[in-house]
Amino acid sequence: MIAPESVPPPPDLRTDVDPRERAHRPVQDFSSTPYAVPSLSTVRRIGVMGDLHGDLEHAMQAVQTFADRGVTCVIQLGDWGVLWPGTNWQIALRKISRALARHQMAMLFIDGNHEYFPKLLEFPISADGIRWISANIGHLPRGYRTQIGTQFTLAALGGANSIDRRFRQEGVSWWPEEQITAADLRQLGSDHADVLLGHEAPLMDEHALEKSARNAGYLPADIAYAAGSRVMFRRAVLQTRPRLTLGGHYHRHYDETLSLPGQPHPTRVVVLDMNGKHRVNLAILNTTTLDLELLYRNGAPAEPDTNAPERTDNDRPQR
Numbered sequence: 001m002i003a004p005e006s007v008p009p010p011p012d013l014r015t016d017v018d019p020r021e022r023a024h025r026p027v028q029d030f031s032s033t034p035y036a037v038p039s040l041s042t043v044r045r046i047g048v049m050g051d052l053h054g055d056l057e058h059a060m061q062a063v064q065t066f067a068d069r070g071v072t073c074v075i076q077l078g079d080w081g082v083l084w085p086g087t088n089w090q091i092a093l094r095k096i097s098r099a100l101a102r103h104q105m106a107m108l109f110i111d112g113n114h115e116y117f118p119k120l121l122e123f124p125i126s127a128d129g130i131r132w133i134s135a136n137i138g139h140l141p142r143g144y145r146t147q148i149g150t151q152f153t154l155a156a157l158g159g160a161n162s163i164d165r166r167f168r169q170e171g172v173s174w175w176p177e178e179q180i181t182a183a184d185l186r187q188l189g190s191d192h193a194d195v196l197l198g199h200e201a202p203l204m205d206e207h208a209l210e211k212s213a214r215n216a217g218y219l220p221a222d223i224a225y226a227a228g229s230r231v232m233f234r235r236a237v238l239q240t241r242p243r244l245t246l247g248g249h250y251h252r253h254y255d256e257t258l259s260l261p262g263q264p265h266p267t268r269v270v271v272l273d274m275n276g277k278h279r280v281n282l283a284i285l286n287t288t289t290l291d292l293e294l295l296y297r298n299g300a301p302a303e304p305d306t307n308a309p310e311r312t313d314n315d316r317p318q319r
Contacts, residue, residue, distance in 0.1 A: 035104045037136050038072040040154065041147050047074035048283040048292075050248040050272030051112065054081035058275040058297060059096050062282055065299040067103035071284060074105065075140075077248040077272060078112025078158050078199030083119050083133070085172065097134045106136045111158035112199035112249060113229075117177035140197070142180075143187030148195065149287035155193035157184060157236050160200045160249045163218055163226035180232040185239065193240040194290065200233035201247035201271045202258060237267065244268045244290050246283075253280040253294075253302075 040046065047066040052059060059082075066074055082096065083089050100107055108130065111120065120139060125131045129146075131139040140156040148154045159180040168174035180200065203209060206227065213223045237245060241263055247270070254271035270292060273279035280302040282295040294302040 033101075035101070037106045038104070040073055040075075040108070043071075043073045044149070044287055045069075045071050046148065046285040046287060047071040048246055048272065048285055049074060049076040050279075050281040051079040051251065051274040052076055052081055052109075053079055053114065053275055054084055054087070054092065055275040056082075056092050056095060058281070060099055061297050063096070063099045063103065063105065063107075065282060065295065065297060066284070067105060068299060069284060072103070072105045074107045075197060075246075076107060076109035077197060077246060078110045078160065079114045079248060079274075080109040080112065081114055083116045085116055085119070089116075089119075093134055093137065097136055100136045106138070108138050108140050110140050110156050110197055110199060111142075111178075113160040113162045113178040114173075115175075115178070117175040121177070142184045143189070145189075145191075145193065152194040152287065152290065153192065154195040154197065155188060155240055155242075156197040157188050157233065158197075158199050159184065159229060160198075160233075161226050161229040163213060163222050165225060166219075166222060178229075180229050180236075185232065185236055188236055188239060190239045192242075194243045195285070196237060196240050196242040196245045198233055198236070198245060198247045199249045200229050201249065201254065201269055202234045202237045202245060202267075203230065203250070203254065203256070203269065203271070204258065242267055244270065244292075246285075247271045248274070255294075 049062055063074070082092050096107065111117070120131070123131050123133055123139070125141060129141070129144050131141055133139060140158070142157050142159060144156040146154055157180065159178055161179060162168065162174060165174055170176070209227075210223055213226070237258070238260065241260055243265055245267060250271050251274040252271070253273045254269065256269045258267040258269050260267055270283070272283060273281050275281055277297055279296070280294055281297055284293040284295070286292075296302055
């Protein structure tokens with residue numbers, strides 16, 4: 001519930017509370033009427049958003065697009081980027097929270113490779129398994145699981161390796177927590193999941209991916225490091241045997257089919273593009289059929305050419 005507040009809560013001076021919990025309560029939006037925050041397990045349609053990179057304008061238009069279609073719960077697939085050092089992230093967070101509150105919506109996100117991990121991980125995980133950043137914005141930790149619709153299971157595994165790591169500064173614009181670890185895979189487990197959310201994706205055409213990276217000027221060591229998280233995410237796919245994976249990270253749209261050993265059903269691999277008005281960055285997931293409706297941020301239906309050449313602006317610095 002979003003609760004109104006007349007007076008800010010007093011500082012927690014107890015010494016028996018984890019300092020992270022004392023310092024970082026979820027940011028509340030006090031301008032709106034309280035409402036029950038929608039749950040993934042109860043909604044019939046889930047909005048899905050690719051990389052955001054802290055783009056407030058894009059977030060606002062995406063929220064309106066989803067609201068116009070009756071979507072009340074949105075999942076953002078990593079590189080959320082609203083929490084970022086050196087920015088007024090509290091202001092941006094409140095603006096997004098208020099936009100969501102106007103439509104009685106919630107936004108959940110998984111972590112990508114461009115996140116301010118020290119700050120993000122200071123927010124405690126609640127009893128529902130979600131790390132709430134505000135009253136209606138939460139982070140889905142790696143290994144999170146829930147039921148969607150009446151018959152499907154959804155699991156989340158954030159993280160990815162930055163191909164541009166050598167251009168970034170550790171502790172300022174890059175953090176090692178971006179990497180998917182063996183512990184993350186253990187936390188995810190081997191139980192079946194119908195939908196696997198990731199920032200990464202189990203793309204299989206390594207030759208094409210390597211060629212694209214070389215053409216963009218990356219070194220063999222950069223390319224090998226970036227491929228490491230793709231390998232880990234493929235392991236997650238083999239563990240969970242999903243019908244559908246949803247990811248971002250690659251700054252273009254993919255829609256492919258993957259056959260897994262011993263599986264009677266194929267795995268659909270959908271990657272959403274990054275933020276931008278001409279990019280296939282949004283989708284709506286039907287929780288009763290797992291069908292997807294692909295959209296541009298203004299709500300126009302998307303029928304993209306997945307064989308189109310890489311865009312020339314993909315290598316601009318992004319959060």
